[in-house]
Amino acid sequence: MSTRSRAVLLSAVAAVAALTLSACGKGGTSGGGGNTNFVTGNNGIATVPAGERAAAPDLSGKTIDGKTLDVADYKGKVVVINVWGSWCGPCREEAQYFAKVSKQYEGQGVQFVGINTRDTSTTPAIAFEKEHGIGYPSLYDPTGKLMLRFQRGTLNPQLIPSTLIIDRQGKVAARALEALDDTALLKMLKPVVAEK
Template identity: 85%
Template sequence: MSTRSRAVLLSAVAAVAGLTLSACGKGGTSGGGGDTHFVTGHDGIATVAEGERAAAPDLSGKTIDGKTLDVADYRGEIVVVNVWGSWCSPCREEAKYFAKVSKDYSGKGVQFVGINTRDTSTTPALAFEEDNGIGYPSLYDPTGRLMLRFKKGTLNPQLIPSTLILDKEGRVAARALEPLDDTTLLKMLKPVLAEK
């Protein structure tokens, strides 16, 4: 490949990367759906006011351990949905925090659910959960079809890792498109948990 061809290719890759980053970084325009009523704070957490939230799509299927799970069964509880892959370094970094907060909030009206994606088999996903002390279920979504169920213009999981907080009505209240520690995760969770 000539030097000119490499330069053109690198410029194209840089342009696509820039567009991707700018699309993910601006609140209110996710998916190009116009005014979506959500605001992204300086901490990277996008939130939606209680009266303007969109319902989460159907998030159901087989878990990585072969059971059946439907997130809608947790209506009446706050649901923390974490999209992850065993191959994802930032997912490994945040896993210990999710394990800790899920244990701390067990029995307090909060349910954690993972969505494992892009793992070609459940073997590495199961090993990931065991290594990180993850005690909550994870849907197995190797092709990302569950992520594609979110409508354009809503708070949707665009990156891996992504974290969503669903309110007691099953509506998306908050989203983060970056790895979280326990402090940031609780900053997302506590305001929704405090809602009447």
Template identity: 75%
Template sequence: MTSRSRLLLAASAAAAAVTLSACGAGGVSGGGGNTNFVTGNNGIDTAAKGHRDAAPDLSGKTIDGKTLDVADYKGKVVVVNIWGSWCGPCRAEGKYFAKVSKEYQDKGVQFVGINTRDSSTTPAVAFEKDRGITYPSLYDPTGKLMLRFKKGTLNPQLVPTTLILDRDGKIAARALQALSEESLLKMIKPVLAEK
């Protein structure tokens, strides 16, 4: 087997793993042991300040062909939403993300999407246009950005996943389900209030 074949096989296996767990109705996971995060506030996991893991490198091309590095938003609270145009729960929550991102853009909050498993950017661009989403989304068709998160942390495990990064670029909260406007604000406000 050539290296290219092995690489394609590994990428296919990773995509299959994401597919099997993708677009679920949410749920509770993680917690226990020495993970330093609290599980299960209506499907939202949180980590206390001082016990948070740094987000990995989240950089690359956006769905509109620009270059983006989430680390450039250090100093702001960053909402990272992992989504796909094919995902029903993502379509349902999109309008809430569009609304809250506009309401909080001047309050020190930056939204960033990570579009995954769309075979081209065309459906992703249409998805954002239909929902009035104006914040940037990284294009990650194979899920490689999701795989950069360390296991045992507040890592993304399915689509949709929403992460809240604190002003230091550390993962403060995670939801493994579609969010309402109220649930999204419950994730953002405590991190925004931190000094």
């Protein structure tokens, strides 16, 4: 292999690695400016004081099983939004914890909703939910348009998985731009559930 061919190959491998890491990773900051009033704790969970929260955008559309869903219908409940893809390793790791905590809070004024992104069809998404025991609905968002509806600086479309907690008034209360286990998810969820 010539030096030039080797350099081209190494460049291509580096580019693929960079794309892979940016599309499904851990941590980082939200894309772009705009003051979203998030205060990030040392646990990677960012919260917004109750009086400074921005309203969640319209999150409606078809679910991965073809039904219609509008997150606004859950106003009055705390809503956990989890952005995931079946292709994402950290999403597979955290799925068991989201299934567990969603069952734990069933019937207690908390609604979990997934946003499946970048799956080219619903087939792998449905298989993912079945494999991991996910019993709550997931909006199908193959191109990431729903994520782009959030106020600039709230989410980074390159960081999957991401989780948001929407308070009972429909405002964004907390976020994590990395995979969560049940302990971290509960630390994020419990304070919002405790609000009156």
